[in-house]
Amino acid sequence: MTEFAALLQPDKGEAARAVHIVDAAGHDAWLKAQPPRARAAAAAQGFAAKPGDRAILPADEADGWSVAVGVAKADTLTPWCLADAAGGLPEGRYRLVDTAPGAGALGWLLAQHRFTRYRAADATEGPRVLLTPDAAHIAETVRIAESVALVRDMVNTAPEDMGPAAIEAAVRALAEMVGGHVGVVSGADLERDYPMVHAVGRAAGKGREPRLVSLEWGNPAHPRVAIVGKGVCFDSGGLDIKSAAGMRLMKKDMGGAAHALALARLVTTGHLPVRLHLLIPAVENAVAGNAFRPGDVLKSRKGPSVEVSNTDAEGRLILGDALARAFEEQPALTIDFATLTGAARVALGPDLPALFANDDALAADLLAAGAAVGDPVWRLPLWDGYDEMLKSDIADIDNAPEGGMAGAVTAALFLRKFVPEGAAWAHFDTFAWRPSARPGRPKGGEALGLRAAWAMLRARYGAAA
Known part of the structure; x- marks a missing residue:
């Protein structure tokens, strides 16, 4: 079975890529607050903050990119709102900006589960670890x-x-x-x-x-x-x-x-x-x-x-x-x-x-x-x-x-x-x-x-x- 406990970890301030959670109502204000390179990248990727939307946002340093994820309501995360991101992002550590994953952590974990009894897992697919400040709920979510x-x-x-x-x-x-x-x-x-x-x-x-x-x-x-x-x-x-x-x-x-x-x-x-x-x-x-x-x-x-x-x-x-x-x-x-x-x-x-x-x-x-x-x-x-x-x-x-x-x-x-x-x-x-x-x-x-x-x-x- 997938080692879910390794995919949801308490946030101790270690290096991780930022994940911006954005909904349609807050999209314009969020976009306005981003630097020009990030705004241009979001527009080029058609990011409108609809549920399932995702965009990679560049930074000044070559490997400093972050992620924007569209959800229905940024203040009420549902079990599956982070699943698409978890299933499609590169291997690495991630933390949500200004919010805890809450219910969305379940989808983050299950998006990475694979049934591999009869065929091997994709060897190129590495774990995407989500850091959370809400450490008390990790065990229950897992x-x-x-x-x-x-x-x-x-x-x-x-x-x-x-x-x-x-x-x-x-x-x-x-x-x-x-x-x-x-x-x-x-x-x-x-x-x-x-x-x-x-x-x-x-x-x-x-x-x-x-x-x-x-x-x-x-x-x-x-x-x-x-x-x-x-x-x-x-x-x-x-x-x-x-x-x-x-x-x-x-x-x-x-x-x-x-x-x-x-x-x-x-x-x-x-x-x-x-x-x-x-x-x-x-x-x-x-x-x-x-x-x-x-x-x-x-x-x-x-x-x-x-x-x-x-x-x-x-x-x-x-x-x-x-x-x-x-x-x-x-x-x-x-x-x-x-x-x-x-x-x-x-x-x-x-x-x-x-x-x-x-x-x-x-x-x-x-x-x-x-x-x-x-x-x-x-x-x-x-x-x-x-x-x-x-x-x-x-x-x-x-x-x-x-x-x-x-x-x-x-x-x-x-x-x-x-x-x-x-x-x-x-x-x-x-x-x-x-x-x-x-x-x-x-x-x-x-x-x-x-x-x-x-x-x-x-x-x-x-x-x-």
Whole structure:
């Protein structure tokens, strides 16, 4: 993983190139205050201080150049306003003129992250170090960057290398780093105790067997927080097999697990005073002679029987069993992440995770937190009127209502069947993918909703140590 801590350093007055932060409102006054050579260079480069604009400004000495960066508001830096500069400037040290990087430091770090598991990094690309007077916030910014990068790297990893065993290994690595107890349920125990997890994953080959992976961490006297992540390591669709186009990105169907693990990392490394319970049902939805079938009726851990109308609606099945387990411990709060429905993407596009919550205060806190940290989410309704769509002729619940209408809502309503009355629960239907690149946000795996959830937890349970 990128050594983010080396890229954000406390400013001790060492030599560094100046970075002028300029917005359109202050552009004329700023330009007027510059020496003639700098004004001419800014004009020649078309610098108008629009977001994304950048200009190199010469000085009297040959190597004394500085940089001007355009932003939306010079007094309110956003997470991605420095990302384009960080991704395009030469190697060296930089400091902002008359301001601290604040939120912009995150984009500075992530713009320099590269996924290099399958190809070498560009040897000519050196680090761009940002000096900040706000040394107290360096550690938190670095931890958030590391957690976002964890999601990106896990989702970008080829499915051959990111099976259920690899997810288990990632959970064990976190436990080893922070101290915590890992539990794994597999084989006959999984079939007995988590029958829907077992049914979805039983067709996968040797070495890719399904499992329920959990991590317990923290003081038992603290409020219990459960984090659940959908870990479908590859989704063929099962016997309701996807098309080639539909299957192409299904390595990202464990994106919910990656988000859950990354949030658990923030909670534990931030020493949040909670009792964490992380649960990841990890499976591959494969095609084989023993695959579960359309028309099968599955038992669930909680009790309700589930008729399988579509084997490609498998994520809600494994989450149902995992949520049932989480609520057995009576957590104060439960959050789940899942790349659950295409319907959420049709409704909200790739940038906005759909948020469902059965508690208005919790939903409001998540929305406010997302807005504050530049990680927006959008609430969709748990509409009681659509509960009837989940009715089955032969079982308690149908996993995939016909017609596809309100698909994200009915999927969330399915999960709600496994949530006890009165328990606080939030569900993120996230894409975990960026279809095109933006500064600091390359095409590929992406953390969407992670920072919003972390900001909410910090606000609710106390700032990280």
